[in-house]
């Protein structure tokens with residue numbers, strides 16, 4: 001039997017949407033993430049949460065080997081006006097890892113997802 005994709009092992013659209021629901025609420029409330037004023041201009045507005053959850057869910061479905069469904073910008077364009085530095089990226093990365101722990105995602109799937117996130121660091125970090 002072929003190995004299941006990470007998408008399938010994370011519970012498909014329901015599992016991923018459920019995790020992103022928790023994650024985005026935590027990111028919007030995270031003081032370290034919101035220390036960047038350009039990030040706070042977006043994450044400080046509760047009305048942005050539903051659309052952002054939709055986009056991050058679809059991105060995560062595609063990035064983990066699920067069906068093509070992401071309609072947003074690529075990761076360079078999505079972040080190029082935000083001056084995200086290494087510490088800003090690390091703050092989000094820590095919140096993602098904490099959310100996966102909080103939800104009880106098993107070690108192998110946790111590590112695989114965090115490797116995907118880390119692989120996008122050069123596209124997201126655009127400040128000196």
Ligand code: HEM
Nearest residue numbers: 039042043055056059072073078084088089092117120124
């Ligand atoms: C690999 C890590 C990351 C992923 C997968 C990711 C994913 C996304 C996605 C899918 C969007 C929506 C793009 C669109 O509107 O078309 C987005 C936008 C955004 N991201 Fe990220 N992101 C990451 C890292 C970060 C970090 C580190 C920060 C802040 C420190 C951040 C802050 C934002 C903000 C504020 C927006 C909204 C920009 C706007 O429309 O005004 N992201 N991100």
